[in-house]
Amino acid sequence: MSAPLAIEAPRARAGAWLVSARAWLFLILLLIFFEIWSRAALHVTFLFNGFNMQSIGVFTVQPLLLALGQTFVIISGGIDLSVGFTMGFAAVVAAHVINAAQPEIGPAGAFVVGTLVALAASAVPGLINGLLIARLRIPPFIGTLGMFGVARGTAFLLAGGTTISVNNPPLVFIGTQEVGGIPAIVIVTVAFLLGLHYLLAQTRFGQYTYALGGNRQAAVRAGIDVRRLTVSLYVLSSLCAGLSGILYTGRFLAGAAQAGEPLLLDSIAAVVIGGASLFGGSGTVFGTLIGALIIAVIQYGLVFIDVEPFWQFVAVGIVIIISVLVDQTQKRLGGGRQDE
Amino acid sequence: MSDAAPLLAAKGISKRFGGVQALKGVELSVAPGEVVALAGDNGAGKTTLIKIVSGVFQADAGELRYEGSAIRFANPQEARRAGIETIYQDLALADNLDVGANVFLGREPHRRVLGVPVIDRATMRAEARRSLDVLDIQLHRYDVPVRTLSGGQRQAVAIGRAIYWKARVLIMDEPTAALGVPEQRKVMALIRNLKAGGVGVIFISHNLGDIFEISDRIVVLHRGVNAGERATRATNPDEIVRLMVGG
Numbered sequence: 001m002s003a004p005l006a007i008e009a010p011r012a013r014a015g016a017w018l019v020s021a022r023a024w025l026f027l028i029l030l031l032i033f034f035e036i037w038s039r040a041a042l043h044v045t046f047l048f049n050g051f052n053m054q055s056i057g058v059f060t061v062q063p064l065l066l067a068l069g070q071t072f073v074i075i076s077g078g079i080d081l082s083v084g085f086t087m088g089f090a091a092v093v094a095a096h097v098i099n100a101a102q103p104e105i106g107p108a109g110a111f112v113v114g115t116l117v118a119l120a121a122s123a124v125p126g127l128i129n130g131l132l133i134a135r136l137r138i139p140p141f142i143g144t145l146g147m148f149g150v151a152r153g154t155a156f157l158l159a160g161g162t163t164i165s166v167n168n169p170p171l172v173f174i175g176t177q178e179v180g181g182i183p184a185i186v187i188v189t190v191a192f193l194l195g196l197h198y199l200l201a202q203t204r205f206g207q208y209t210y211a212l213g214g215n216r217q218a219a220v221r222a223g224i225d226v227r228r229l230t231v232s233l234y235v236l237s238s239l240c241a242g243l244s245g246i247l248y249t250g251r252f253l254a255g256a257a258q259a260g261e262p263l264l265l266d267s268i269a270a271v272v273i274g275g276a277s278l279f280g281g282s283g284t285v286f287g288t289l290i291g292a293l294i295i296a297v298i299q300y301g302l303v304f305i306d307v308e309p310f311w312q313f314v315a316v317g318i319v320i321i322i323s324v325l326v327d328q329t330q331k332r333l334g335g336g337r338q339d340e
Numbered sequence: 341m342s343d344a345a346p347l348l349a350a351k352g353i354s355k356r357f358g359g360v361q362a363l364k365g366v367e368l369s370v371a372p373g374e375v376v377a378l379a380g381d382n383g384a385g386k387t388t389l390i391k392i393v394s395g396v397f398q399a400d401a402g403e404l405r406y407e408g409s410a411i412r413f414a415n416p417q418e419a420r421r422a423g424i425e426t427i428y429q430d431l432a433l434a435d436n437l438d439v440g441a442n443v444f445l446g447r448e449p450h451r452r453v454l455g456v457p458v459i460d461r462a463t464m465r466a467e468a469r470r471s472l473d474v475l476d477i478q479l480h481r482y483d484v485p486v487r488t489l490s491g492g493q494r495q496a497v498a499i500g501r502a503i504y505w506k507a508r509v510l511i512m513d514e515p516t517a518a519l520g521v522p523e524q525r526k527v528m529a530l531i532r533n534l535k536a537g538g539v540g541v542i543f544i545s546h547n548l549g550d551i552f553e554i555s556d557r558i559v560v561l562h563r564g565v566n567a568g569e570r571a572t573r574a575t576n577p578d579e580i581v582r583l584m585v586g587g
Contacts, residue, residue: 198456207437207441
């Protein structure tokens with residue numbers, strides 16, 4: 001054996017901690033900003049108001065659920081534009097099935113059947129997206145944009161162009177009641193989020209999702225079935241949208257095709273603000289959580305301090321652009337390859 | 341010719357793609373601890389031959405012999421399982437994953453936390469470090485994305501992965517092509533370490549300097565046939581170039 005080969009230390013370290021911390025820092029700064037503003041202008045506390053915190057929690061649920069599925073898809077190097085209307089589709093299906101089943105098998109049975117059927121139905125657009133992208137090599141942007149239209153039309157057709165009201169006690173409980181001061185809908189979402197964190201951070205499925213986004217060829221050569229993985233990822237994304245639709249039905253006592261219409265961009269924004277790259281290969285569940293919270297705090301906070309609601313769009317838009325800029329600058333400075 | 345019995349031998353390999361005869365009756369072998377350079381001009385069939393040996397393509401005629409018996413690989417996974425690892429030019433590393441994750445990609449070990457299986461990253465890093473130690477490579481950290489490593493370090497990770505999975509034959513396609521001079525030296529040193537460890541190495545190279553420095557034997561292809569084969573000690577760059585251009 002020859003003498004040990006001297007190899008220089010990687011220098012990526014310093015930036016890494018800051019990157020994961022910057023979204024948290026930004027969220028804290030936002031909360032401080034709203035606290036100061038509302039004390040100065042309105043003479044009330046923003047932060048230490050339980051109702052505000054509950055509202056932000058509930059407000060975060062729907063875009064967060066879409067963003068969680070989107071996180072997996074974006075890490076793998078794809079994108080899912082169909083989640084908003086998959087959510088509406090699931091909401092309409094849940095409402096219809098529960099209304100049909102409740103007189104026959106009672107509220108509990110109708111809740112279980114309605115939830116399962118809505119989830120199964122929501123998996124369909126994801127399965128088709130996945131097959132189009134993995135088998136027929138359609139670019140994700142186009143394939144899921146097509147599905148955006150199909151799910152939208154189908155949802156409105158199923159709903160007959162209106163909202164379907166539904167009154168199912170278990171679902172309404174989850175959508176509107178609290179357990180120990182915490183909205184049940186938030187508890188359900190947190191439990192689901194922890195499950196997804198485990199899936200992404202601690203299992204082969206998660207590891208292969210990162211590998212697929214980092215270098216598809218590497219994943220293929222490592223023997224990973226990337227087609228099957230791709231299909232699973234889009235199905236997962238649409239199941240998240242489906243869950244979001246079901247919870248929507250519980251929260252608003254109605255299923256509506258347009259339930260998720262404004263949420264698509266928020267879901268992508270949450271993932272990006274949370275530190276994921278749109279080129280794939282990076283992102284985390286907790287990053288996305290922070291991203292979704294940042295958006296919700298901006299939206300809710302601006303309303304709370306009486307700023308015209310249209311400023312929300314401006315503020316969220318600026319945050320998206322800044323977070324992408326920060327990410328790219330950081331990559332140039334610290335994370336780039338240190339070739340000779 | 342090497343004294344030892346060949347570990348892997350390709351005999352009379354032919355391969356046709358449509359109207360193009362890419363290989364015709366080609367021979368190639370490697371013994372344990374032997375370094376064979378595969379030389380030839382562009383289009384000579386080097387890459388096609390390598391892809392047949394590593395299971396990416398199947399030969400139309402001829403046979404592969406591994407440890408003395410005939411063998412067929414339906415896909416690269418089968419060849420890898422048999423101990424034939426290939427390192428391509430682009431390395432097939434996932435840049436966003438750390439050293440351990442790359443060494444174990446597709447074969448991650450698990451441990452249990454409160455009964456729940458989780459990927460065992462500590463073991464992956466420790467084992468990755470051990471396999472690089474064997475190659476006399478030390479990185480300062482094993483938990484950073486390989487994107488942050490230099491070209492030579494990345495090459496070392498790719499080789500380390502092959503070694504960890506007990507590669508007995510390592511095929512390298514232009515291992516030094518993308519590297520600066522100091523890093524090329526490191527990769528040459530790595531190949532020497534592999535040779536000392538009894539691994540059979542086949543490497544494709546255009547660089548006669550590398551070929552003469554490291555190989556025991558040179559196999560030259562020209563337009564899909566064997567143009568010649570020389571013990572490296574007994575030839576010189578002029579002769580090899582003549583064979584490469586079909587002189």
